[in-house]
Amino acid sequence: MPKIVDAGARRQDVVDAVFRIIASDGLERASLREVADEAGLAVGSVRHYFASSDELLVHSFSVVIDRIAGRLEAALESVRQEAPGSPAHHEAVLLLLGQLLPLDEEKAVDVCVWLAFRTAARIKPVFAPEAARSHRAVAAVVGQLVMQLLPDSEQQDILVTEAERLLATLDGLCLHALLQSEWMTARMCRDVLEAHLAGLGGLFQRG
Amino acid sequence: MPKIVDAGARRQDVVDAVFRIIASDGLERASLREVADEAGLAVGSVRHYFASSDELLVHSFSVVIDRIAGRLEAALESVRQEAPGSPAHHEAVLLLLGQLLPLDEEKAVDVCVWLAFRTAARIKPVFAPEAARSHRAVAAVVGQLVMQLLPDSEQQDILVTEAERLLATLDGLCLHALLQSEWMTARMCRDVLEAHLAGLGGLFQRG
DNA sequence: GCAGTTGAAGCACGATTGTGCTAAAAAGAC
DNA sequence: GTCTTTTTAGCACAATCGTGCTTCAACTGC
Known part of the structure; x- marks a missing residue:
């Protein structure tokens, strides 16, 4: 079977990155690339946990x-x-x-x-x-x-x-x-x- | 001398276009191209009255x-x-x-x-x-x-x-x-x- | 060891943005 | 008519964006 990671925790890490970006630079700067950078991930990785930018933001x-x-x-x-x-x-x-x-x-x-x-x-x-x-x-x-x-x-x-x-x-x-x-x-x-x-x-x- | 236009009135027209866009679509959509379209002008024309996007928005x-x-x-x-x-x-x-x-x-x-x-x-x-x-x-x-x-x-x-x-x-x-x-x-x-x-x-x- | 699923990463494309720059059109001054 | 200055318009470039798609590594179950 697959590599097991705590998906919930990873998602929360990304959400925390979203929070930090919004608080410091505003919602309009909360793009996938910025969020990925802040979370220390690649864009593709963030998109693995959130199907789209909208889903990430709505979940946040x-x-x-x-x-x-x-x-x-x-x-x-x-x-x-x-x-x-x-x-x-x-x-x-x-x-x-x-x-x-x-x-x-x-x-x-x-x-x-x-x-x-x-x-x-x-x-x-x-x-x-x-x-x-x-x-x-x-x-x-x-x-x-x-x-x-x-x-x-x-x-x-x-x-x-x-x-x-x-x-x-x-x-x-x-x-x-x-x-x-x-x-x-x-x-x-x-x-x-x-x-x-x-x-x-x-x-x-x-x- | 030059072609004479009421520069103040033109600027106000552009500002009114900015207002309409912000009210209906938000500040982030108030780009030069959107504003120019809403005002019925070309981007270059808007830029003739406002040196930059920032100047337009601050003036608005x-x-x-x-x-x-x-x-x-x-x-x-x-x-x-x-x-x-x-x-x-x-x-x-x-x-x-x-x-x-x-x-x-x-x-x-x-x-x-x-x-x-x-x-x-x-x-x-x-x-x-x-x-x-x-x-x-x-x-x-x-x-x-x-x-x-x-x-x-x-x-x-x-x-x-x-x-x-x-x-x-x-x-x-x-x-x-x-x-x-x-x-x-x-x-x-x-x-x-x-x-x-x-x-x-x-x-x-x-x- | 092998296979198969998942995590992680990146490429490429079209769309949109601000801006430097150029160029044509318009109209008063002579 | 000609010149000059304003007005209007547009092109091109780099940067940024979301997203479809592919690739590679990692790790579990057998």
Whole structure:
């Protein structure tokens, strides 16, 4: 029989190379030749594991979505294990929201790649299904979080609006942190999130 | 002397072609040949008005910034002419914030092109100066608006945080409206903005 | 040892890109 | 009409891209 290699691990190596290239040089530079160079392989070898350039990129998109969604769901579980209103709960919520921000090197690469694929999905239809899945996954977690943070008495449409508002603020923060890192520092991210959460908590006090 | 043409108008025609291509096919498709085709010219003709591809794109970036910033500043003037707290003032504020959202075809093209160049500026240094100018211009208007909306008693750092928060929410809304237009409808944009403004107004009531 | 499957690598082709350069056409100045 | 300058157009070259196809090495099962 054949030469046996861990195909899954090799594929992941190539995907990691894709991530590094996108983070440093953008999605448009993630060509087969560049990816092969970065992964230390030949073009033909990369094409052995991925039938086409599109398949490689779509799979990379899928991987980064799973990574981010996985972190979000784990963080949501941590939030659920804290008593609502407690300082630990507040901290867990901040930790969850921070998963979508480039607060360290690893997350910076992830959200950068994530944003690159999502914006590319507007043009390239191959990315559209994964982009929709990505949006559903993140919106689900943020929706659950908003339901935890707001009193049950709130009407459904207010919950939806607040979830979309939190999601928009998060994406905007992420965008600014990636594009204008001089202005949008980690400290400013936290301040904005704190202010937003204070505004959320104050919602029901105004009726 | 020579054949006389309105060089400025011709340049604007080419820039308009660039906008259409970026809005429909993305920045990476805005090559000289595509732009020339879209403008009904030959490549050599386009190159007569723009020395290089970079100059064309940077100039296009500059034009879209001026358009958006111009609309924002005009809208800010309208806000200033209304009594703070009045319904007309509220409506003028919503109109200002809506200038950054793809609520009609014209603004959709503008913000789409704007976002494309800003994200490209992370990678291509030629775009960086204009991206910084863009950020300063928009942040200045939003900052002025926040100063109008919040009581003078607020501390400086709270004003800054709230300005960045509003800016982030706006950019996030814009991103969602462009990328996930099925979920982020014009109605949802308005609801989110209303909720955000209510949260802003409620700030000083909580101290 | 042999055979057969898989991994790894590379060639070649057409398409697309930016750009240096050339050349023809157009129109006001004389 | 002739000259001059702008405008418009096009060619050619190197670089890059995805991909069909072939080739060679490696390693397992017998």
